[in-house]
Amino acid sequence: MEYLNSLALLTDLYQLTMAQSYLQSKKSASATFSLFVRSYPPHRGAFVSAGLEHVLDFLQGFAFDREAIDYLTSTRMFAADFLDFLKGLRFTGEVWAIPEGRLFFKDEPILEITAPIIEAQIVETFVLNQINLQVLIATKAARCVHVAGGRALVDFSLRRTHGIDAGIKVARSSYVAGFSGTSNVAAGKIYGIPIVGTMAHSFVTSFEREIDAFRSFVTSFPENSTLLIDTYDTVAGARKAVEVAREMAGKGQRLRGVRIDSGDLASLAKEVRRIFDEAGFVDVKIIGSGGLDEYDLAALTEVNAPYDSYGVGTKMGVSADAPWLDMAYKMVEYNGRPVLKLSTGKVSSPGRKQIFRFVDGRGQLLKDVIALRHEELPGAEPLLKKVMEKGEIKGAYPSLREIRESFLDEFGRLDENTRAIRNPAIYPVELSPRLTHLKAEIEQQVAQTQLPLTQSI
Amino acid sequence: MEYLNSLALLTDLYQLTMAQSYLQSKKSASATFSLFVRSYPPHRGAFVSAGLEHVLDFLQGFAFDREAIDYLTSTRMFAADFLDFLKGLRFTGEVWAIPEGRLFFKDEPILEITAPIIEAQIVETFVLNQINLQVLIATKAARCVHVAGGRALVDFSLRRTHGIDAGIKVARSSYVAGFSGTSNVAAGKIYGIPIVGTMAHSFVTSFEREIDAFRSFVTSFPENSTLLIDTYDTVAGARKAVEVAREMAGKGQRLRGVRIDSGDLASLAKEVRRIFDEAGFVDVKIIGSGGLDEYDLAALTEVNAPYDSYGVGTKMGVSADAPWLDMAYKMVEYNGRPVLKLSTGKVSSPGRKQIFRFVDGRGQLLKDVIALRHEELPGAEPLLKKVMEKGEIKGAYPSLREIRESFLDEFGRLDENTRAIRNPAIYPVELSPRLTHLKAEIEQQVAQTQLPLTQSI
Numbered sequence: 001m002e003y004l005n006s007l008a009l010l011t012d013l014y015q016l017t018m019a020q021s022y023l024q025s026k027k028s029a030s031a032t033f034s035l036f037v038r039s040y041p042p043h044r045g046a047f048v049s050a051g052l053e054h055v056l057d058f059l060q061g062f063a064f065d066r067e068a069i070d071y072l073t074s075t076r077m078f079a080a081d082f083l084d085f086l087k088g089l090r091f092t093g094e095v096w097a098i099p100e101g102r103l104f105f106k107d108e109p110i111l112e113i114t115a116p117i118i119e120a121q122i123v124e125t126f127v128l129n130q131i132n133l134q135v136l137i138a139t140k141a142a143r144c145v146h147v148a149g150g151r152a153l154v155d156f157s158l159r160r161t162h163g164i165d166a167g168i169k170v171a172r173s174s175y176v177a178g179f180s181g182t183s184n185v186a187a188g189k190i191y192g193i194p195i196v197g198t199m200a201h202s203f204v205t206s207f208e209r210e211i212d213a214f215r216s217f218v219t220s221f222p223e224n225s226t227l228l229i230d231t232y233d234t235v236a237g238a239r240k241a242v243e244v245a246r247e248m249a250g251k252g253q254r255l256r257g258v259r260i261d262s263g264d265l266a267s268l269a270k271e272v273r274r275i276f277d278e279a280g281f282v283d284v285k286i287i288g289s290g291g292l293d294e295y296d297l298a299a300l301t302e303v304n305a306p307y308d309s310y311g312v313g314t315k316m317g318v319s320a321d322a323p324w325l326d327m328a329y330k331m332v333e334y335n336g337r338p339v340l341k342l343s344t345g346k347v348s349s350p351g352r353k354q355i356f357r358f359v360d361g362r363g364q365l366l367k368d369v370i371a372l373r374h375e376e377l378p379g380a381e382p383l384l385k386k387v388m389e390k391g392e393i394k395g396a397y398p399s400l401r402e403i404r405e406s407f408l409d410e411f412g413r414l415d416e417n418t419r420a421i422r423n424p425a426i427y428p429v430e431l432s433p434r435l436t437h438l439k440a441e442i443e444q445q446v447a448q449t450q451l452p453l454t455q456s457i
Numbered sequence: 458m459e460y461l462n463s464l465a466l467l468t469d470l471y472q473l474t475m476a477q478s479y480l481q482s483k484k485s486a487s488a489t490f491s492l493f494v495r496s497y498p499p500h501r502g503a504f505v506s507a508g509l510e511h512v513l514d515f516l517q518g519f520a521f522d523r524e525a526i527d528y529l530t531s532t533r534m535f536a537a538d539f540l541d542f543l544k545g546l547r548f549t550g551e552v553w554a555i556p557e558g559r560l561f562f563k564d565e566p567i568l569e570i571t572a573p574i575i576e577a578q579i580v581e582t583f584v585l586n587q588i589n590l591q592v593l594i595a596t597k598a599a600r601c602v603h604v605a606g607g608r609a610l611v612d613f614s615l616r617r618t619h620g621i622d623a624g625i626k627v628a629r630s631s632y633v634a635g636f637s638g639t640s641n642v643a644a645g646k647i648y649g650i651p652i653v654g655t656m657a658h659s660f661v662t663s664f665e666r667e668i669d670a671f672r673s674f675v676t677s678f679p680e681n682s683t684l685l686i687d688t689y690d691t692v693a694g695a696r697k698a699v700e701v702a703r704e705m706a707g708k709g710q711r712l713r714g715v716r717i718d719s720g721d722l723a724s725l726a727k728e729v730r731r732i733f734d735e736a737g738f739v740d741v742k743i744i745g746s747g748g749l750d751e752y753d754l755a756a757l758t759e760v761n762a763p764y765d766s767y768g769v770g771t772k773m774g775v776s777a778d779a780p781w782l783d784m785a786y787k788m789v790e791y792n793g794r795p796v797l798k799l800s801t802g803k804v805s806s807p808g809r810k811q812i813f814r815f816v817d818g819r820g821q822l823l824k825d826v827i828a829l830r831h832e833e834l835p836g837a838e839p840l841l842k843k844v845m846e847k848g849e850i851k852g853a854y855p856s857l858r859e860i861r862e863s864f865l866d867e868f869g870r871l872d873e874n875t876r877a878i879r880n881p882a883i884y885p886v887e888l889s890p891r892l893t894h895l896k897a898e899i900e901q902q903v904a905q906t907q908l909p910l911t912q913s914i
């Protein structure tokens with residue numbers, strides 16, 4: 001952020017108080033934490049992995065700078081020995097993760113961090129913050145792509161994403177999930193995502209006559225103009241755009257497209273298409289926008305609304321029908337001992353893990369098995385890769401384009417019923433017999449250690 | 458952002474293409490844009506203003522740096538004269554705004570920007586992005602404060618806010634709306650908001666016995682320990698916490714509190730309260746958390762669940778039941794000419810405005826009148842203040858504490874039925890006779906200018 005040098009402070013206070021207590025009670029053994037989604041939000045049956053690059057960059061650069069230490073000192077909450085310790089603290093651990101742009105499912109660890117307990121604990125808040133958002137949006141965007149019938153989708157959400165960071169990450173996550181571009185210029189610069197834009201209603205209203213606004217714009221962008229035609233009356237706007245297209249044709253230029261942003265999008269597109277076709281402009285594209293999400297897109301595809309592409313904004317950019325995931329970062333092993341918690345409705349699975357994905361002869365996804373890390377399941381692909389070792393990122397990141405292609409390929413191999421945007425079929429995810437056994441064993445141990453003791457108090 | 462020097466690129470591409478067209482068609486007259494919410498989200502009847510400080514900072518520092526210009530050049534979308542123009546572009550306009558921490562209502566301009574049209578247009582995306590988020594969250598947080606029966610609320614949302622910027626702005630916005638603190642350490646540093654924390658389940662599971670986790674923590678924080686007691690069994694956890702409280706009492710120390718994060722929060726709190734009271738620890742506080750929003754808080758208050766405070770996380774931090782506002786930034790005047798658009802369902806009101814608030818003898822809010830800027834309505838408070846002139850911020854910002862106090866004061870003077878968290882009463886907002894007249898006049902003019910022309914094509 002412009003106002004924050006040390007990202008290490010982007011943490012919940014309890015991460016720091018726990019760290020001090022770990023330090024003072026000399027708990028420094030290695031812990032493994034697992035990041036996973038506990039349940040499907042409404043109408044979701046799969047998730048898209050995204051955000052790993054930001055987490056790894058954060059971990060590799062993790063440090064409290066002087067300003068951060070000064071602030072923590074000023075709170076008078078922490079002991080001097082702990083503040084000294086923080087000054088030298090770096091992340092030295094190991095990370096296994098599902099690469100970006102892969103499908104994953106409920107209960108599957110998308111990422112596991114193994115590090116001295118203080119390090120593994122203290123990074124929780126940032127890791128959750130970034131992966132939760134990016135998986136959320138990539139998943140929502142994939143649903144839009146799925147129902148758009150092959151039409152190009154462009155991210156228009158920056159004005160209503162939750163802040164700056166979300167705006168940039170939404171552009172990236174939606175691109176990973178198959179969007180074609182974004183209106184977000186910063187995301188274009190940072191990630192090389194194609195940037196796309198048309199015009200706003202204010203441009204039109206700044207001219208006394210709508211047609212003069214159109215003329216002015218195409219004069220500036222003779223090769224790349226999309227005119228917004230719904231400021232006053234969409235059909236009237238389309239006729240003016242036709243007039244401008246004729247003027248352009250007279251100069252050997254071509255109007256690229258028109259955008260409809262309000263009203264009954266399906267019937268308006270049909271009328272506008274007819275107007276352009278009758279005037280001989282069959283190549284002029286129609287772009288639809290205005291509060292669209294996957295449910296609207298599916299309805300438009302259903303009635304063959306003649307749109308060539310869509311701008312998808314707010315509802316995708318905030319994942320409006322499910323704006324958060326039940327994602328958790330839980331300790332699964334400490335000092336070689338598998339652990340879990342039994343809190344009502346939130347029982348976790350112990351031990352370091354691996355996910356194995358089985359596909360059929362045509363590559364169609366069949367089922368996943370969550371197993372212990374050291375298990376080997378022949379004929380299946382292990383999804384978790386070692387991406388960081390001793391605090392250092394292993395190898396170069398794949399390009400965003402590669403991630404996007406890998407996602408679209410795998411998404412196409414997921415059963416149609418699981419991809420459905422309403423009441424999707426549940427994809428089969430099993431626990432390996434060894435993991436099932438370990439979980440039962442640890443649950444029993446925990447019950448014996450923790451529960452009877454209390455009844456005797 | 459850590460990856461972005463020039464915030465000016467945080468814009469939709471069309472702001473830049475329109476700007477080039479304005480420049481090339483020599484449109485440089487002054488325009489006024491108005492920022493307002495077009496409709497109430499479900500169960501909302503009022504909004505809380507927030508985010509102005511970030512907008513003014515942005516406007517005052519607005520500039521495209523060399524890196525930004527280089528990127529824009531590389532896209533080959535823009536003309537050389539326009540890129541040259543951008544290098545020297547600064548924001549030189551005037552801003553009128555409702556101060557932060559005030560109530561406002563549907564259709565009321567929270568902010569109006571008057572500047573040469575390119576400047577006023579190009580800042581739209583950032584202005585909307587920031588105000589939309591912060592109003593959204595301050596409004597959601599105020600609802601939580603309203604139903605918590607005077608109990609302290611703490612922002613626990615950072616892990617599931619939409620990114621980093623949202624995390625920080627949520628801490629600030631919820632504090633403005635009456636929260637007492639945040640778990641977000643960065644927000645504590647940046648804004649001086651009190652930071653609050655307890656412990657996580659992982660801390661407990663890292664010890665072989667739950668009670669050893671408690672002992673370790675209180676040893677590190679003898680004056681400020683809140684123990685998380687639901688990792689395995691809440692009632693058993695409470696009994697262990699009592700044992701630890703007794704050990705502390707023996708050393709002249711005092712256990713501050715316990716936290717319950719899962720299960721039936723109402724009945725568990727009653728049982729835990731009884732356990733502590735019977736053991737003589739009537740001062741030990743009980744903190745509730747775990748997916749709480751205003752609806753849960755209202756239910757807990759209703760049954761007198763004996764919580765002393767609550768941690769409120771995800772659902773507040775993403776405004777889960779209404780994760781976006783129908784907020785728009787619309788041109789209302791260009792070159793002295795009032796303008797509007799007629800798009801279906803989105804008709805705007807022309808001209809520069811002022812909002813007048815009427816209260817009764819006890820200060821209770823009676824009604825607002827939206828008027829033209831130059832009107833004077835005796836006996837009412839004008840809400841929009843001039844906060845920026847010639848691109849310079851006027852005067853010092855109020856402190857966050859002052860903003861928070863001013864909000865709590867005004868919120869207490871809003872009718873109980875309008876504050877209701879379900880089906881609130883609609884607060885009366887009228888248009889002044891002059892504004893009503895102008896709107897009708899401009900609508901008629903626009904219809905004459907824009908619509909008949911098209912029928913003749």
